Structures are given as structure tokens and as C-alpha cells.
Amino acid sequence: MLWSETFIPTLRQVPQEAESKSHQLMLRAGLIRMLISGVYVYLPLGLKVLDNIEKIIRQEMESIGAQELLLSAIQPLELWQKTGRDKDMGEVMIRFTDRRGRKLCLGPTHEEVITNLIKTNISSYRQLPLVLYQIQTKFRDELRPRFGIVRACEFIMKDAYSFDCDEEGLEKNYKKMYEAYQRIFKRCGLEFFCLEADPGVMGGDVSHEFMAPAESGEDEIFTCYKCKYASLPKEGENLEICPYCKGKIKRLNSIELGHIFKLKTKYTQALDAKYLDKDGKVKYAIMGCYGIGVSRLIAAIIEQNYDSDGIIWPKEISPYKVIIIPLDIQDELIKKLAFDIYKKLVSLNIDVLLDDRDEPAGVKFKDADLIGIYLQVIIGKESLKKGIVELKVRMDKTKLKLKKSNLVSHIRKLI
């Protein structure tokens, strides 16, 4: 993509509406814009980041045998009355009545809908186990939206649901999911802790939360860096020594990345999702559910990966893998080389952005650092005279001086 043909509105100054670091950088780098409090639009660069995160999630979900589907955002209130959660959700759930007088809501989550689907389509143990997932927009009328997309009223979530014949099956799927989550967050360049949590309104007995330390995190957790133990503070408690390894405990603000639950039969019973088992007995399917705050991950990644110049995208998340920076686009030699490299990378299927704008070098450097593309190819007059171009890794700021002819192979090694 050529910069001159895309829409990356970067901001030089910190917008007044943003206080947290990730929110500021998302606005400045041209990833998102606010429509109203708690509701954001994603600009092309933001969408590319979102796509990259989703790609990782899909790969890891498929790798454990989960199948993607897409449920509806509009849901009948009736289903929620059956599980009793229409009351639990209260005003968080956005409700409305359509012209036919049907009572509806915009899905804040999808346990009811998926269980209803299972109820009407699964009737035998032969059809189980089943693990389904979707990546979809959720709606929650939050009391106080915060920190940009961290707590928004409209956000994107990956939610997965497992259905098994017995608890043994649930254990297996729960474990697989737990491990897949670790791989996902690791590939996203996140430092995170996993801890046992209160299942809350979701129900069921065991749940685990994945938390990413971040300055603007909403929850405080106790963490031990020695053994990776982490827990949520209980009222009045002040933990200083790790109960497992006696290491020193740190209190850290953190963002909830994901949460997994063993729901067992809470929903399958309420919605009467039965199947016929091997022994000919009618049983309720054993359920688990597994959520990741996809859009929120962007904020968490930035909170953990930035410097004074801007965002530092981890390799797999970077909205383009390479940005080519011809320092003087009026210079024919520089321009030609920039386009030659660009075409070469495109032909190799490498996602590349060429800053073809007629702007001073300083502007291009600042913008490239701000939007945080993984690799920068810098082409300037002086070094080009010696046949040299520079390759800068945004993450560690090392600059490699390379012969033109070696550049592409070097890039391929790094990505």
C-alpha cells in the first residue's frame, strides 16, 4: 500500500479526550476514532491490527478442533428469561421492541443462543463433543466506559463453547482451551498471568482469568514473578509473600484479556438441551465457555509495547510488516529504489507500506515510529551513494546498514 493512497490520520498532539497511554496512541496513530463515549470506529490501520489478532485466534482455535460459526447479535429476550439472566444482566443489556412487538436485545454474550442451537440440533452422544466459536460484536450498556476500547459499549469478542457428554470431556476441552489461550497471548506479544477467579453471573464452579499487567488496568492483582502465581486480592488482604515459593508479591494493575468457565449444566438444563447417551439415558450436555476480549487486546498490547516515540508492534500484530521510507521522494534514484523494493516485497507476499509522501524526513521518521511498523527500510541520499540502505527494527532501534542487494533476504529472515 502507498501511504498517499491510504487513510492514516496521525495526530501530532495528544487529544484531550484520552488519558491512558494506549488510548492516546490509538488515536494518535490513526487506529480508532470515538463516535460517542464507549463507541469507537476502527480506521484502516486499526482494522489491520484487529485482523492480525483474529488470524492468530482462528489458527489456535482450529488447532484444538474448534469450528467457527457466526451467531446473531439480535436475540429474543425470551431465551434470557428462561435462564433467569435477563434480571442478572439488568441495564447492561440493551433491550428494544421491534415493530411487531417482539421483545429483543443486542447480545451482551451468547450462552443462551448457542445452547438453544445445540438443543434443537443435537440429540445423540454420537454428535458430541462439539466445540464452536465465533468472533463477533457484543453490546453492553456499561455504567462507565473507560480507557478507549478497554471498556466499551460495543466491542469485539471471541467466544467459544464446548459441549461434552461428561465432565471428563469438559476437563479435556477446558485444558486444551487453557493452553490455546496461552499460545494466543504469547503470539500477541503479551505478558500475562493466569489466575483462578469468581465465575460471577456466568455461573458454574471453576473459572480462570488471563490478566495482562498494564498501567491503566481496571483490576489489581497480586503477582509473583518467581513462580508466576497470581491472584485477585480478597477484601482487606495484603499479600506480601508468595504462598507457593515465598517470592515477593507485586501488586499490579491489569487488563482482563480472557476468561474461561466450566459452566457444566447451568444453561443446558435451563434451556433443556438434552441428548441420548450410549446407555439410552437422557442427559444434559456438559458445557464450557471461553472468552477473549479481542478489541481490548489491542489496548493491552500497546500498554505493554510502546516508547516515547510511539507504538512498538510485536511482529505478528504489526499492521504492515515493513514500511519503506524514501527520505526524499523528489530524488529519482531514491524513488526508483523505493518502488523496486516495494514491488519485490509485494511479490513475495510481504505486507508493506511505502511512504511515498512528499514530506520532510523528520515527518516520515516520526510517523513511522508512531504507527510502530515492525521493520523500517530507510533510503537516504548519502548512504545510497555507497549502495547502502538501512533496516531498522522498531523494537530495539538497531539500524543495520545493508547493501541494496542483501536487503530483501535480510527482511525475509526477520519476519
Next chain:
RNA sequence: CGGGGAGUGGCUCAGUUUGGUUUAGAGCGCUUGGUUUGGGACCAAGAGGUCGUGGGUUCAAGUCCCACCUCCCCGACCA
């Protein structure tokens, strides 16, 4: 919903305390022309504003009073 802060060109802000420089300012960005091109460069000429909204006080309101709206932060709340 309680407490605090803010709303003035696209963005960041000054001006409001103490009403009155006549047409409301600056920097950045934007447009045109030119000089530039290794870290947000420079010169010249331009475009762009219901001062959040409504009402009130006054000879006169961005500035004072009342009501409301919006945004941010803390709290309550939250899979």
C-alpha cells in the same frame, strides 16, 4: 448515580477572574506558489469559528446568572 475537571476553526490551547481594543486570537494542520528533504524545515499569500445548547441580566456577553447536553478522571458497578 455521587465527587472532581473540561467544552473557543480539523487538533492543542490563550482570552472568562475584573463584561466594552471595534472584524474573537495563537501554534500545528489544511489550500496555492516557491525554497527544502537523515528526526515534526522555511518564506509568501489564503481558506476555515452558531465561543457546547437554550433561556436570562445588561446600552453591551466567549466573559455574569439559570437550566440542560457532551467528554474525561475517581468511586459505585461490571463475563
